[in-house]
Amino acid sequence: MLRNSTWRLDETNLANFGSELEKEHRKEEGALETAWNYEGSPIGHEPGLWIWRVQNFTLLPVPIKQGGQFYQGDSYIVLKTTQKEGSEALVHNIHFWLGKETTQDEAGTAAYKTVELDDFLDSLATQHREVQKHESSQFKSYFRTLTYLQGGFDSGFHHVEEEEFHTRLLRVHRPSSLQGTRTQNAVVISEVALNASSLNAHAVFVLDTGDVVFSWQGAQSRGVEKAKAAEFISQLISERNGKGEMVVVEQNTGGQKAFWDALGAAEEEAQVDDTNDEDDDSTTADEEPAREHRLLRLHSGMLGRLKLDVVAEGKISKDMFDSKDVFILDVSHEIFVWVGRDASRKERRHGLQYAQDYLKESGLPPFTPICTLLEGGEDELFEAQLEGWQGW
Structure with a gap:
């Protein structure tokens, strides 16, 4: 069932969640969440990848074999824990x-539970907000493919209906933004309208009818898209205990009648788009024109009022940061929100909100990723932005 979105992008930052709660209380609340705190849980103790899906204000674990599949009507939490090179320390x-x-309410639950998970991890995690089709490169690197599926759990405020299988058409496409990156062989798989007008000669499409899964290969599609479509279909059949058959159909070749019948269209009437249409809304912040880095300092001014001042533009170095304050690095x-270990409670509380306000005024896309990290918990992506980084 298609649902109208009721969440607002500018209301999904962590600054709006948990700000009135004491840290110790949040720590206790985080420890009560059985999604990550259960007997023998490896979370917080060893490297790994964990995914939860929000349903009725609670979190349901997602099997790792379904990693990278996201229902566009839902919200998720993803935890990636790695071991820092040359150290026994874990990076979350x-x-x-x-x-x-x-x-x-689902977006709010995901954001609030992110705060609880961070508290459970002793506030050492880096937190990221990801928006469908605008995910960060780091997020994309966790999965071989990103798959967007229609539907999702209904909100806890509404009646819940069981998800039923339906014939669906999915587009397998490698965005040009991934070319030349370490994720250059990754693809995005998006469910599209079930009709012939969705087809494009520059992509591969998967028509899933349940018993038969077609791989329709556009005449100008890439080899990586064909390979990833075959991989995706094999995974589908495996999840169905081997039930189903994969059929490959090449554009402009014979033997396509079964495909067109399943799509509910007549081949002779179908007009396949031949233009190379990169999805406009799949543009990521990574594709925005590069500009100089900018460092801003959030600190208490006269009468205790918070002030946000520009510290530097261009090359940013470690010695520009001060443990007594919060800094925003664009x-x-x-956008990174760096929280000094001696920053005031007020600065800590409002750092993300100031980052959101700055984003609105900066001219950057509203879906630009925002993450917060504490002094001493910096990750490689943050470190790489600074000149001559050698640790704190």
């Missing part, structure tokens, strides 16, 4: 992912 990255049709494709 928490991402809350918002589908374009998720509801405000690197064009992402």
Whole structure:
């Protein structure tokens, strides 16, 4: 069932969640969440990838074999834990992912649970907000493919209906933004309208009828898209205990009648688009024109009022940061909120909100990733933005 989205992008930052709660209370609340705190839980103790899907204000674990599949009507939390090179220390990255049709209460649950998980991890995690089709490169690197599926759990405020299988058409496409990156062989798989007008000669499409899964290969599609479509279909059949058959159909060749019948269209009447249409809304912040880095300092001014001042533009170095304050680092494709260990409670509380306000005024896209990290918990992506980084 298609749902109208009721969440607002500018209301999904972590600054709006948990700000009235004491840290110790949040720590206790985080420890009560059985999604990550259960007997023998490896979370917080060893490297790994964990995914949860929001349903009725609670979190349901997603099997790792379904990693990378996201319902656009839902919200998710993804935790990636790695071991820091040359150290026994663990680095935690928490991402809350918002589908374009998720509801405000689901988005809010994902954001609040992200805070709880961070508290459970002793506030050492880096937190990220991810928006469908505008995910950060770091998030994309966790999965071989990103798959967007229609539907999702209904909100806890509404009646819940069981998800039923339906014939669906999915587009397998490698965005040009991934070319030349370490994720250059990754693709995005998006469910599209079930009709012939969705087809494009520059992509591969998967028509899933349940018993038969077609791989329709556009005449100008890439080899990586064909390979990833075959991989995706094999995974589908495996999840169905081997039930189903894969059929490959090449554009402009014979033997396509079964495909067109399943699509509910007549081949001779179908007009396949031959233009190379990169999805406009799949543009990421990484594709924005590069500009100089900018560092801003959030601190208490006269009468205790918070002030945000520009510290430097261009080359940013470690010695520009001060443990007594909160800093916002704008690197064009992402905004970091760095929280000094001695920053005031007020500065800590409002850092993300100031970053959101800055984003609105900066001219950057509203979906630009924002992440917060504490002094001493910096990750490689943050470190790479500074000149001559050698640790704190």
